[in-house]
Structures are given as structure tokens and as C-alpha cells.
Amino acid sequence: MAEPVGIMLAEHFSTVTQQRQAAKLGLWAWLITELLLFAGLFLCALIIRIQHPASVTLAATHLKFWIGAANTAVLICSSFTMSGAIVLSRIGWRAGMLRFMLATAALGTLFLLLKGFEYYQDYVEHMVPFLSGPYVLAHDQASRLFVDVYFITTALHGVHLITGVSILLVLTWQASRPHFLTRHQNRIEVYGLYWHFIDLIWMIVFPVLYVLNR
Amino acid sequence: MARGDLRVLLRVLRVPALTLAALLALLAINVALGATLPFRNVWIVEAGVTACMVAIVLLVSMDILEETPLIRLFSSIGFFWLLIMFGMTLTDYAYR
């Protein structure tokens, strides 16, 4: 069942280790920028909490806490399946790896579906202040700020997840061809880092928006 | 699936499965705290639990424990910068 595992050396690198480390370091550098991108939103959320504590509590109680919690669990499971794909890629078990990758993509899609349902619920409950229509907390102006941050943060995270699932599907298709693990095993490793990090961001988003002092 | 395959699968999936269990347990704590709000300033506990979850993902799922010092440095530098950003901004908002 096991295939040989390795990577193909690119022209401008001198060793495989160098190439592997470079890819990993490059991805970590990218993850730093992702973290700081979301950190700006967390900072906004914190400042709004400081300036309008009561309004934020009011707005937070209108968020769909249980959908958020379920979604966190879904992403934690997807983290597990991604880890599974990585460990199987290391031992060259391609068929198992592919199944885990598809499962990861499915869980990511499930997250997005739940998220879409949550947005729909928000819409039905008039929790979408920027659309022309009633806003249930219209009497409390400052609550809009927090709801705005909620939508921007979750949408930005959603964009990352959509990108992630798309790349994952392409990668799965590539990996389904023979000799993939022989040449490009580190693509799975590097992609896994990205997926884990999107999950990690959500693990911060969930408490920051839904849980803290709701 | 052959018996040997299953044994291999269980062996390599041990750590991911333990991680999964730990993360779900921590999430359960946070959800329970968030749903019931048992005491004042419960956010301190919730923030601590979140920090644990983040640490587990970083250290175990993302293999920081087994990485070179360079990668470890790069994985922590972003969080350090976050402290700078939040700390310095709070010298404004907390003392206005």
C-alpha cells in the first residue's frame, strides 16, 4: 500500500531539505500576515466592547450561539481529518490520504452551509443592520458597530474557508494521480498548516464574538 | 481493510485523535460557560480555555513541537506583535 514519499528538487535549490524548509517557512510567514489581518478585527471588537459594553452584550445575545458552537466543533473535526491526511501522506498511504482530504473538504463545506444558514437566520430576525429593512436593535445605535464587526469577521473567515476548500479540492485531484507523493508530498504538509491555521483563527473568533460576556 | 492496515492507521492517528478529544472537551467547557454565565468575570476563564485550544493546535496539530527553532520563532512572532498592537492601543483607550 505504501508508495515512496518525497519531493522533486527544483532547479534553484541545492538540497531537498532546503526546499522543504523554505516552503514551510514561507507558509509560516504567510500565516503571520493572516494572524495580523484578523488581529485588526479583534482589536476593533475589543475597542467597541470597551466603549459600549452594554450595547455589545445586547448584540452578542442576538448572535446564533449554538450554530457558532456547532461550527467550531465542525472545524475541530476537520482539523482532525486534515491531520489524518498528513500522517497518511507521510507513510505513503495515498488512498487513505485522499479519503481524509475529501472528508476535510466536506467538513469545510458543512461549515459554510451552517454559516449560510446562520446568515439567513440573522436576516429573518432583522439582525442585518446594513440592509434596507428593519433592524431589531435599531434603538441601540452602538450595537450596530458590533454586528458590523461580526459580519466582516465571519465573512472574511468565510472567504478564507472558500479559498481553502477550493485549493483542497484541486490538491486532492492532483494527489489522486500516480507518483504525486513521490514528487510533491510536502504540498500536503504545507497545505495542512494553512487549514489548521484557519481553524485556529475560528477558535479565536468564536469566543471573541459569541461567548465572552454574552 | 487488512488487519495490518488497521493497526498502522490506529498508530498514526493516535495523536490527531487525542488532539481532537482535547479540543472538543475544551470547546465544551467554553460553550457551557458561555451558555450559563455562572459567575462574574467568567470571560477570564473563557479566554484561558481559548488560549489552551490555540496552543494545542499550534504545538500539536501544526507540529511546532517538532520543528526547527527558526519555524518556532516565526510561529510565535505574530502573536508577540499582536501583544504590541493591543497593548499600545490600550494605552489610549484604557486611559482616555
Added chain:
Amino acid sequence: MSGAPSPAVYPLLLWPQAASQAAVHVDWLIFAFTAVTLLLTVPIFLAITYFALMYRSGRQVDRGHTSDRNVKIELSWMLIPFFLTLAFFAWGAQIFDVEKHAPANALEIQAIGRQWMWKFQHPGGQAEINDLHVPTGQPVLINMISQDVIHSLYLPAFRVQMETLPGRYTQLWFKAERPGQYRLYCSEYCGTDHSVMDGLLYVMSPSDYARWLSQAGSSQSLAALGKRLFSNYGCSGCHGAGATIRAPDLAGLYNRPVPIDGGGSVIADDTYIRDKILNPDNNLIAGYKQVMPSFKGVIPEDELMQLIAYIKTMETSS
């Protein structure tokens, strides 16, 4: 430029006019800082020029005995300039601290910045556009707000400026000492006519100022105007004496902590009172049922300032 007669126009001005002792103090700071700057930089300029000429390629000079590091020298030229300049940090911070704390007896003038004009209201109710008249010998506190974008009230003769923000009051104070005409500007870019959002600052002796106030014509003080608004907008129906609805008592409210629903408290400063008039649902007050309607879009900024002026006087009346 505004049509008013301009201050003394010099063909080439090299030192700005100062209308206060504090401005002269800032000038001293800048002067001393410039001197230290020259002390630190002129030797570099001279050395570079001298070395460049002295050690030009082809000249027969002694190029021996150089080293490429010397930790002691390097540490000293790292740290000595730093500590020298640190004195100016302390000096500047000390002046800034004074600039941030107005004396209690300051004459309070209200200012509103909007695209693209300044509106000033004196305590006696006199209002003026773009120009500002102030007396000498008395601290003047300018309490200001913006109606739209960020502006900044810049009074170079006092060496101070402060931005006006939408939705929040900011302050600036000075004590004028030299009568004359000076310029005032908006220094924060605010759109089309930013560069004509300026005017003249008239510093007058107290008697001239009193004469100007009487000529500027206003029958009622800011607080009295506010009192009239207080009943016109129906505030007195709930907050007034003998009201049937249980509304928070405003007497003595100003600058006191107000308990907030859900714990904590906020100080009832100008910004807080303004915010409560416009958005009564924000940060509910503990122990009261919220029934007050919002006055957002109903009361303009200048009337808000008059209402707040009245609410402040309620402190003394109780």
C-alpha cells in the same frame, strides 16, 4: 482668505508672533532643541566633508592605524545623544501636561467645526463665525466638537492646536497676554475648502473684550439659552422639578459618576451628556426604566452645547 483685515503682513516673516508666555516657552524649547541639533549634526557635516577631501584617493596621507570597531566609542555615540535629547522629551512632556489641564477658572468658549467654517459661542451667548475674540489675562478654555469630519483648531500664536472630532468633545486652553490680531486655521485636512477654513483671532484687553461682547449683541447667556431649549424640547417635562415621570435628576449631575446597568459607572462629562441626549438607549443607567426618546437629528450641535451649559449650571442651583 476671509475678508477681515489681515494681521500685520510682513514681506518675509522669519519668527512667528507669540501671544502668550506659554508660546514663548515653547519657542525656548524649540530654540534649545535646535541648538543641540546643531551641536550633534554640524560636527558630522564638517567631518564628512573634511574626511572626503583629506582622504581623497591619490593623496599621500596616513591611512594606517584604523580599526573597524570600537564598542566604547559606538556605545557613547549611541547613548549620549539619546540622553541629551531625552531632556527635551521631558521638557516637552511637561509643557504638554500643562496644556492638557486647564485652570478651573477658565472662561469657557464653545467651538463647532464644520465643512468649512468655525462657529464660536461665548458664555454670554454671543456667537461668531470664523473669527474669535478673547480677553487677555484670563485663561480661555475652548470646548469643541465637529459636526462632520475631523477638523483641527490651530492657533499658532499660542503654539497649540487640537483636533475636533465628530461625536466627542475635545479641549484646548491658553492664556492670552499680548493684544493683537493673529491667525487661526483648520489644520486637519477636511475637504474642498479646507484652506479657507480660517479666520482671525482678536486678543483684546478685558475692557475691550467686554465692549466687544456688548456690541456683539446677545440678550441671553448660553445657559439661559439652554434653559429655554430645555423646556422647548420638552426635557423639563420629565427631568424638571415636579415631573410625574421618574427620570434621573439632573441637578448636580455634571462630572459625577453615573452607575451603569450591568455594573460599572461612567463620569457624566460633556461627551456623556451629549451622547445620552442623542442616544438614550446606549449604556442604560442603573435603576431607571428607559423611556426617553432619541434626539438624534433633532437638536443641532450648537443647541446641544447650550443645553449642556444649562445642565452644568443645574449643579450650582441645587
Added chain:
Amino acid sequence: MSPSDAVMRDPGTPQATMGRPSDYLHAQHTLRSWFFTTDHKRIALLYLASITVFFVFGAIAAGLIRLCLVVPNGQIFTNDTYNKIFTMHGVIMVWFFLIPSIPSTFGNFLLPLMIGAKDVAFPRLNLLSWYVFMTGALFTMATLVIGGVDTGWTFYAPFSTTYSNTYVIPALLGVIVVGFSSILTGLNFVVTVHMMRCPGMTWFRMPIFIWTLYATSLIFLLGTPVITLALILLVMERAFHIGVFDPRLGGDPVLFEHLFWFYSHPAVYIMVLPGMGVITELVAAFAQKRVFGYRFVAYASIGLASITFLVWGHHMFVNGQSQLASTVFSFLSFAVAVPSAVKVYNWTATIHKGNIRLDTPMLYAMGYIGLFVLGGLTGLFLATLAVDAHLHDTYFVVAHFHYIMVGGTMLAFLGGLHYWWPKFTGRMYPEAFGRVGAFLIFVGFNVTFFPQFILGYLGMPRRYHDYPPEFQLLNILSSAGSTILAVGYFFPMIYLTWSLWFGKRAPANPWQARGLEWTTSSPPPPHNFAVTPRVDFDPYDYAIKAREVG
């Protein structure tokens, strides 16, 4: 001694004659070979060409501003047109010229050469970075030229989100996209420095220019995402009313300034740090001497990149920031003086007892040191709380940052361009014209910007189209200086272009400089080195030479 070592030790040795066209310029000729190249050297030239075009646009805008300010009541343009012109000047110069200038051109070209690598770590990402840059920049440029934006390059809310009636959203989108280009370049450089150094090239054998590029790349990575987010929030608020800065909802416009300056103050060091690196190379090469206190200078680069993230609040002393925050930010700003002082004094010490040639690059370097010192110290004035309360948003600020950006970055850029021109193109520039150009730029710059220090101190606010008559004489002086500056800029543009066809052919090492980039041919072969270099010597290994001449 191995054969490759021999090549390194004696730069005068002629390269193995592989015969032209073997260099990267002549390896292939099709347009396709330029626009789809993954060769870092060709990508550098793509950047060089594009930022030069953007610079010309920005400079024309600057000329129009100075033309307009000759008269106090601004009759040449309407207020709106003037506002659009200075916004165009700021946006183009900051985002499309200064930030990418040295890192994307010299950095791309020289980073692999100086550390002995065949290419950067991710060559295709490098090309992508250029395309991303061009997409964003051309998009914003089109907006600026067709409709115009009047927010200033700082895009402060709520003016940009609510009150401006111009094409703010397209301009912002372009700037956001360009930010991704910065991130990709920074990422590439960081990984390249860590992973691609040739055998023997330890950290303390790297040229200072590489240290500064590394520090700059860290700022790209740590700062850019925050501005990206801040600008996205502006777009959201303006386009869809999903905002967090809107004061009508209780939002805080000052929060935007925090997020904006968290990147934009470090961005100053994105512009300045690589300039410092270039100057260090020039000073060492034209003094034929080791850099004095190499380690301190290297640490100072990283120090500057770190401290610069702690001082952004000094842009906000008069905007309602808490007094505590202002005081802390003021204090930390003074700390920037420490690493800056190291650089300046160490350059001076490097010149001491050197074997100095006053060629054009060295003239630019000496000009740079003077102007950077003045610009830096006036920065300390502005970091002083009470002084800033007077000088904030006046022409003093304008003069200060032009001393840093033009006097600093621009002179370093021009100096470096002359120094490495033979390496880039294989041609020499005409020396006499070079010196005249450098002199004109130095004089023109000072005549333009020194009067602005006085104007600011007298209280003339910046971004003023219509100013009081007592400021006219100094404004005329400043405008007159800008014409000299413009003539100065024309010089290199013309003779450098001329030299592409008619310049003398350059040897591998025309300056007798040390450093790996001079050990390969001019212009270098597609893969930089015939044999992978092996380094067993310190950087700036000039000691032997200096003793011989002395």
C-alpha cells in the same frame, strides 16, 4: 584554494569567456521572455521600469502643487482640483514609488547575487508579485487620472467613508491589492535570506544591504496586513455602510488612525531602511574600507524595524489620544534616535582614513547622510509633545518627511542606481553628467524643502491651497527650488537611458568593490554564477587594498 575561491578573491580576473549573449539580458529576446520570466534580475527591471513611470506621474503632480503655491490665493486650480493633485502626489509617491522602490528593484536584483544564490526562494511568486503590483497600481492610477480622489494619501475616516464625493473605493481597492504585492515580496525575501545563502555565507558575512532588506521584509509581513484590514473596513463602510468608524453610530474615527499608523509609521522604515543599506554599500565601496562597527550597524537595522512598531502614536498627539498614550509614544519615539545615530556616526567613521573616490554614487551617499540627519532630528522635534502641538499638520511636517523620503530614500535610490547600473545593464553612465545631476538634485532639494521648515514653524498648515500673503516669499523660494530639482531629475533619466545603447561597456567590477555581486560578470548570466560561490571571508574585505594604497 579551490577554483571558485580564486574567482572570489580576485575580482579583476576575467570571467570564463562564454561569449555574448550569455548574460541574462541577452539570453532571450522575446516579449514573452520578459513578461513571463521568473529570473529575479528581469523582474527587478520590470519593477524599475514601472516605478519610474509612476515616479514621473507623482513628480508632475508635485510640480503642479508647487506651481499653484507661487501665488497665495490659488487662482490656478480650484480647491477641489488642488486637493486631488496633492492626493495623487501622495498616493503615487508613497504606495507606488517609495515603498516598492529599493526593495523591489535593487532587492530583487541583488539579494540572490549578494548571498550567492541562483534565484529567490519562490521565483514564480516573485513574478506574481509584480503582476499583483501592476494590477493594483494601474487600477488606482486610472482612478487618480480619470476621476481623482481628494482624501489625501492618509484616507482619514469619516471624510473618506462618508463625506468625500470622489472615487475613493477604486483608489482604496488598488492600494489594498498593492499591499499583497508587498507581502509576497517580503515573504520571498525573508525565506530567501534564511534558506538560500551560499556555503559559508553566515549571517555576519552578509552585506548590510541584505540586513536592511531582511528587516524591511519583516515590516512588510508584520505591518501590511493591518493596513489591508483598515482599508477593507473603509471600503465596507463607504460601499455598504458596514462600518466600525462611523461616529454617527458611536464609532471612533481615531481607531482608524491607530490601525492606519500601525502600518504607516513602519512604512516609513520600509522606505528608509533599504536606503540605509544602499548607503552603507556605497560608503564602504567608495572609501575602500570596512564598515565601521559592522555588527552594530546590522543590529541597528533589526532594532529600527522593531522599535518602529512601538511609536505610531506620535502621529496622534493632538487628535484626542489619551495623554498617557501620547507620553509613552513620545518617549519611545526618542528611542528611534539610538539605532539611527549608530548608522550615521558609523558611516562617518567608515569614511575616516578611507581611500575616497568622489564618484557620483559617493556624492549621493554624502548628500544622503546630511539630509537624513536633518530629517531624522526634525523627526525628534515632532516627537516632542509640546513642539508637535504647534508643528503638527504644518509645513514643518511636510519638510521633515521629504527630508527623509526624498533626501533619504530618493538619494539612496539614485546613488544605488548609479553604483549598480553597470551590473544591471553592462554599461557605464557618463561620470561628468552624473556629478552635475547629483549636485543639482542636492541643491534643488534643499532650496525646495528648507524654506518649508520655516513656513511650518510660522504656522502654515499643510494641504493649503489658499494661504496668507505673508508666506508668499518663502513659497516662491520653495517653488523655485523645485524647478532646479526637476532639472536635476532629468539628468539621470536622460543620460542613463542614453548609456543603455551608447555607454561604455562595463567590466565585472568597475568600482573595485567587494561583495559577491561583483564577482560575476556584468551583466550576470541567467543563473548568476558560473559556479556556486563559497565564502570564507568577512564582508567589505577592503583591508588589504587600503594598506597598499596608504
